[in-house]
Amino acid sequence: MSLELTPDHLQQYARDGYTIVRSAYTAAECDNFVLYMLDVHAGRIQIEGFGPREPDDWNRVISRNLHHPLGLAWMLDARLRQPLQTLLGEEPDGVQSMYFYQGSEQRRHQDAFYLPGCMSAWVALQEVNAQNGSIAIQVGSHKKPLIHKQDFREDADGSKGRWHGWNQDDTFDALFEQNGLPEISVEAQKGDVVFFDGRLIHRGGPILEPGSFRHSWAGHYIPRSYNPWPYESYPRLRVSFDGVCRFTPTH
Numbered sequence: 628m629s630l631e632l633t634p635d636h637l638q639q640y641a642r643d644g645y646t647i648v649r650s651a652y653t654a655a656e657c658d659n660f661v662l663y664m665l666d667v668h669a670g671r672i673q674i675e676g677f678g679p680r681e682p683d684d685w686n687r688v689i690s691r692n693l694h695h696p697l698g699l700a701w702m703l704d705a706r707l708r709q710p711l712q713t714l715l716g717e718e719p720d721g722v723q724s725m726y727f728y729q730g731s732e733q734r735r736h737q738d739a740f741y742l743p744g745c746m747s748a749w750v751a752l753q754e755v756n757a758q759n760g761s762i763a764i765q766v767g768s769h770k771k772p773l774i775h776k777q778d779f780r781e782d783a784d785g786s787k788g789r790w791h792g793w794n795q796d797d798t799f800d801a802l803f804e805q806n807g808l809p810e811i812s813v814e815a816q817k818g819d820v821v822f823f824d825g826r827l828i829h830r831g832g833p834i835l836e837p838g839s840f841r842h843s844w845a846g847h848y849i850p851r852s853y854n855p856w857p858y859e860s861y862p863r864l865r866v867s868f869d870g871v872c873r874f875t876p877t878h
């Protein structure tokens with residue numbers, strides 16, 4: 628079983644840098660994940676490295692080298708394999724997942740700045756809207772420049788990167804302005820999945836109802852043959868859809 632990407636999905640992804648597959652997951656699957664993560668949060672389910680947390684700590688859960696079982700199952704869900712392969716042009720490896728209890732209001736960024744080569748599958752586990760914080764994306768920005776870590780560097784010979792001296796968050800706003808493309812809010816229903824290009828500029832939109840829940844989950848994937856990795860002292864775990872784990876070679 629797989630999620631079907633229609634020609635319209637493929638055209639939109641190529642043109643706009645994202646596409647939405649509606650009702651990809653059942654309500655029961657989403658509810659089950661939410662209950663599990665609330666149980667992990669409260670310590671009713673105990674998993675080493677994942678809680679329990681302080682009652683008011685609803686920060687996102689980021690999994691890179693340590694995955695909890697259900698997050699790993701979602702990251703490697705067989706239905707995602709074919710669409711990711713189509714969009715990446717190659718067999719995907721999962722490199723990260725994030726669980727959001729609440730909207731992030733994260734400032735504008737490109738995921739491929741943090742995880743070069745990546746694309747994302749972002750799933751609404753409940754209705755996501757302006758009240759609980761949608762995600763906002765700059766349509767078509769994946770075809771514009773990508774900010775790289777080395778843009779902030781000054782090399783030994785004194786040569787400076789394009790964004791040297793800038794506050795990192797501010798650079799994405801500056802690039803957003805420079806691109807001059809429209810920004811839209813993505814509103815999603817429970818079970819919808821948004822596939823988006825890692826170069827797309829996006830952010831966690833404002834939350835009109837502070838403290839409200841916005842259960843959602845994102846998986847990040849890279850092509851199997853893709854090796855560049857900017858964090859030289861940190862090996863990166865990558866997991867194939869066959870469940871094979873390996874580390875990206877460090878350079």
Ligand SMILES: O=C(O)CCC(=O)C(=O)O
Nearest residue numbers: 730731732738749831845
């Ligand atoms: O869900 C959000 O608020 C932000 C999501 C995001 O930045 C991502 O999935 O890469």
Ligand SMILES: [Fe+2]
Nearest residue numbers: 736737738829
């Ligand atoms: Fe992101």
